[in-house]
Amino acid sequence: MRRQATTFPVKDYNLAATLSSGQAFRWQWREPNWVGVIGAHWVRLRSDTISITAEAAEPVSDWGWLTEYLQTDSDLSGVLRTFPDDEPMRAAVVACHGLRLLRQDPWECLASFILSSTKQIVQIQQIVALLCERYGQPLAVAPGQPPAYAFPTPGRLARVTEAELRACKMGFRAPYLLATASLIAGGQFELARLGQLPVETARAELMKLPGVGRKIADCVLLFAYGFQSAFPVDVWVLKALRRLYFPRKHVSLGSLHHFAASHFGPWAGYAQQYLFHYIRTKTGEGR
Known part of the structure; x- marks a missing residue:
């Protein structure tokens, strides 16, 4: 049956924390809803303690693309039980209760994190929005809503110039995105x-791709493919590890990667996202 809206039950799902925690960059809060794009779908979401309601612009026969993206069937309580029983992790779980990992399209995730280097979340959102507006396919939206666009394909971006990409305010990241899009579009x-x-x-x-280092690679492995041993270490996670676990020591990045691999268990990637969101939004460090 094709429906334009659907509601599905959830347990311990913090939609706001999940969509604003730096995993994806296509979501805007328009009270009382989150509005964004997943693949070729414009979607509007709202949640309460027991359910998430989704509204599309056109009737949908199968909402599997949404539940897969939101990972609504994941066993969060089981994940949390694997976290180390230490004070920093306990504080992060309490402060960010219900935070989930999304499962994103690999190309959009890769391209977005190439654009993320040295940028804050709001700036990444602006760059991605401009890129989609100029080179993405227009999408159907609900009446009265602003235009929305799909993320541009590798083939589409491979046909633009570096100067045109720089005009999307991505600066030095433009040649990296262009080269990566060209490699993927060309089948290499x-x-x-x-x-x-x-x-x-x-x-x-x-990490063979232009502009992709360990941190970007780990973001893609975790957020697009679900590799839970991937533990992205950006400036926020670096700050969390050093402040919360090694407050009076100088610890190298390599040592921190080794510590993360051995300390956080089989769902280390999930633990990383809790630490990231906790240190950035709940401790005063992000102000």
């Missing part, structure tokens, strides 16, 4: 196969 790099590789091999493959 296949994103689909990464999910079948061991995480170390998939990381090494991603």
